[in-house]
Amino acid sequence: MARKIVITSGKGGVGKTTVTTNLGVALSNMNLKVLILDVDFGLNNLDVVMGVENRVVFDVIDVLKGKCRAKQALIQDFFNPLLYVLPSVHSVNNINITSEQINFIISQIESLFDYIIIDCPAGIEIGFHRAVKCADEAIVVTTPHISAIRDADKVLTLLNSYNLNSVKILVNRVRGDLVVGGEMFNENTIKEYLNADLIGVVPDDDGISLALNVGGAVSKNSVAYEAFNLIARNLHNGERNIFDCTKKYKGLIGGIRKKIRKLV
Ligand SMILES: Nc1ncnc2c1ncn2[C@@H]1O[C@H](COP(=O)(O)OP(=O)(O)O)[C@@H](O)[C@H]1O
Ligand SMILES: [Mg+2]
Numbered sequence: 001m002a003r004k005i006v007i008t009s010g011k012g013g014v015g016k017t018t019v020t021t022n023l024g025v026a027l028s029n030m031n032l033k034v035l036i037l038d039v040d041f042g043l044n045n046l047d048v049v050m051g052v053e054n055r056v057v058f059d060v061i062d063v064l065k066g067k068c069r070a071k072q073a074l075i076q077d078f079f080n081p082l083l084y085v086l087p088s089v090h091s092v093n094n095i096n097i098t099s100e101q102i103n104f105i106i107s108q109i110e111s112l113f114d115y116i117i118i119d120c121p122a123g124i125e126i127g128f129h130r131a132v133k134c135a136d137e138a139i140v141v142t143t144p145h146i147s148a149i150r151d152a153d154k155v156l157t158l159l160n161s162y163n164l165n166s167v168k169i170l171v172n173r174v175r176g177d178l179v180v181g182g183e184m185f186n187e188n189t190i191k192e193y194l195n196a197d198l199i200g201v202v203p204d205d206d207g208i209s210l211a212l213n214v215g216g217a218v219s220k221n222s223v224a225y226e227a228f229n230l231i232a233r234n235l236h237n238g239e240r241n242i243f244d245c246t247k248k249y250k251g252l253i254g255g256i257r258k259k260i261r262k263l264v
Helices: 016-029 060-064 099-112 126-132 146-159 176-180 187-194 206-214 223-237 251-263
Strands: 003-008 034-038 083-086 115-119 137-142 166-174 197-203
Touching: 003 016, 003 126, 016 034, 016 083, 016 115, 016 137, 016 166, 016 223, 034 099, 060 099, 099 126, 126 146, 137 146, 146 166, 146 187, 166 187, 176 251, 187 197, 197 223, 206 223
Parallel strands: 003 115, 003 137, 034 083, 034 115, 137 166, 166 197
Antiparallel strands: none
């Protein structure tokens, strides 16, 4: 049976889709078969981020209407043969899909996968509940900004009312230069504030915006690549290695890097 993990957040734009995609890639690089599922009906963009939008033949609605089997709607990632996407709906009229219906689809295909990663819509409305009801585990993404942390706190409280096996936080977009300078919260402060288990940290990395432009995961040369690999290993093997975003900015050379980063 697949582990079903919902990637969620309180605040929008903190990196849920980025984490879903890159965690999917990192797990598939560990020889695990991964399905990423977009339940953001209406504003879905996972297929675009993954660069598979031109290859969508069937979507979730087609499966529910019996036009095809769930397996037929799956799209294999071009670069990672163990990674699949189940495309969401392309019409905003279909937002009334229930979590029972999604669970029905998942039940048809979950034996094929090691992981099903569910990209949650922004906010804590119906779409949030629908996505969480399909998962056994949750990762709450936040950035080191106070508004995002506060919203993550609300989401963590909400998640208490679900019967999840595990709830972890992931801190995205950490600027090592600002953390070293004391101008940004570090992950330990956030972890203590939220009183939650930390699955990992991802640095703020221009490589991510670039990757999303061309559809798909960050390149192997990017710093975020290593961070996502650590998170995948923490998740799968129970390791507890957290990417150190500040390393680059410590010492003499690091100090110079920090000054340069501030200028750009
Ligand atoms: N670690 C990061 N470094 C740089 N840019 C990032 C990072 N994570 C996300 N982004 C950018 O932030 C924007 C929002 O990310 P996205 O994953 O779409 O958020 P969400 O799904 O939570 O709305 C995107 O433009 C993405 O490229
Ligand atoms: Mg998103």
